[in-house]
Amino acid sequence: MKQNLIETVNEYLSLGINQQLDYEKFYLYSIITHSTAIEGSTVTEIENQLLFDEGISTNKPMAEQLMNLDLKKAYEQSFIYAKSHADFSIELLCSLAALVMQNTGSTYKTIGGDFSSAKGDLRLLNVSAGRGGKSYLAWQKVPDRLQKFCDWLNAERKVVDKNDIHKLYELSFEAHYRIVSIHPWADGNGRMSRLVMNMIQYEAGCIPSIVKKEKRAEYIQSLAQSQEKDASKDFIDFMMNHHVDNLQKQIDEYKASMESDDIKGGQKISVGGQKKWSETTLKILELIKQNPKISRKELCSELGINPSAVQKHIDKLKETKMIERLGGAKGGEWRVNE
Structure with a gap:
């Protein structure tokens, strides 16, 4: 033990x-x-x-x-x-x-x-x-x-x-x-x-x-x-x-949420032909595109996962410059860098 x-x-x-x-x-x-x-x-x-x-x-x-x-x-x-x-x-x-x-x-x-x-x-x-x-x-x-x-x-x-x-x-x-x-x-x-x-x-x-x-x-x-x-x-x-x-x-x-080799439809998920992403990360990216003002709480509700899990995916997207935060937690919004 x-x-x-x-x-x-x-x-x-x-x-x-x-x-x-x-x-x-x-x-x-x-x-x-x-x-x-x-x-x-x-x-x-x-x-x-x-x-x-x-x-x-x-x-x-x-x-x-x-x-x-x-x-x-x-x-x-x-x-x-x-x-x-x-x-x-x-x-x-x-x-x-x-x-x-x-x-x-x-x-x-x-x-x-x-x-x-x-x-x-x-x-x-x-x-x-x-x-x-x-x-x-x-x-x-x-x-x-x-x-x-x-x-x-x-x-x-x-x-x-x-x-x-x-x-x-x-x-x-x-x-x-x-x-x-x-x-x-x-x-x-x-x-x-x-x-x-x-x-x-x-x-x-x-x-x-x-x-x-x-x-x-x-x-x-x-x-x-x-x-x-x-x-x-x-x-x-x-x-x-x-x-x-x-x-x-x-x-x-944590390992599952950060896994970069998820398979979807028989193919590895990727963005821009370079970085591989998990399905959950892509869902969060899509929700942010649809609503730049979406909050972490709303992401939790949409995806049915806890706040810390959502934060891991957001950190991953921010680290690779896919998204950035404009303004504060209240009144701010996300910007997706295509």
């Missing part, structure tokens, strides 16, 4: 996938979309791009849109903390939890006192996972256990080998497992545990892992198995394999 991870990450980086224009932004949008989808959101990546970049509301429930907007703010703040190598503390975690639940949190009145998940307060009530599910740590023990978690994580971050990518991912997955097992908040524990995981990865310079919504059942099952055994191995194994699979899929998609 370790060698497979190293080889896949090295290939990913050698292809320069992480150096594409707006890679970090679109990758973050994917992380957010899938993390909220795990919790029931139906907002798509393209809808989130419109929501985040243009402030354009979708026809999805407002609570789901607010969930995505809140998580975006939380991730942006978490990466600021990661860049400064801030120590983890209860205060830091609660400040991030407050951002995660800012617009969808609730106020609770309990025997232990009143608290608000919208303010990132630690829970003052006992919780279980679903009807008849696992009962989590008693609320009275949460502050002490969370402090021990922060102490453990801060110590591990100092001694982990920064050149051992496998150990770095193991640490991030272990942190995810430990914090979600504590279940410090009444709401948002899943999103927070994935955020902490990505925060550790980001600080270490690793490619952040995405828990895909399509793997929700396996993800939850692996977590339940580990909690039942009181050992993180099953969960870490799932997360490691899932991350490798995600990266390999991106590698395969």
Whole structure:
């Protein structure tokens, strides 16, 4: 597993996938979309791009849109903390939890006192996972256990080998497992545990892992198995394999999108008898000819591919001077150089 991870990450980086224009932004949008989808959101990546970049509301429930907007703010703040190598503390975690639940949190009145998940307060009530599910740590023990978690994580971050990518991912997955097992908040524990995981990865310079919504059942099952055994191995194994699979899929998609030897009608596709192009690249070129003001979002919609894939083809056309941008992102247009 370790060698497979190293080889896949090295290939990913050698292809320069992480150096594409707006890679970090679109990758973050994917992380957010899938993390909220795990919790029931139906907002798509393209809808989130419109929501985040243009402030354009979708026809999805407002609570789901607010969930995505809140998580975006939380991730942006978490990466600021990661860049400064801030120590983890209860205060830091609660400040991030407050951002995660800012617009969808609730106020609770309990025997232990009143608290608000919208303010990132630690829970003052006992919780279980679903009807008849696992009962989590008693609320009275949460502050002490969370402090021990922060102490453990801060110590591990100092001694982990920064050149051992496998150990770095193991640490991030272990942190995810430990914090979600504590279940410090009444709401948002899943999103927070994935955020902490990505925060550790980001600080270490690793490619952040995405828990895909399509793997929700396996993800939850692996977590339940580990909690039942009181050992993180099953969960870490799932997360490691899932991350490798995600990266390999991106590698395969990238290679396919950049393939210059596609065959169409028994002949290699070419422009001007010199440069060979993929079918998708030619479709984008044709759409730009038809509508010089077409946006990247409209290209995504027309072709049914994600923003990062569209950007790869646009970069390819710009590098060979086939197209150029006149004006800014808003109000500008494309020019095709025949």
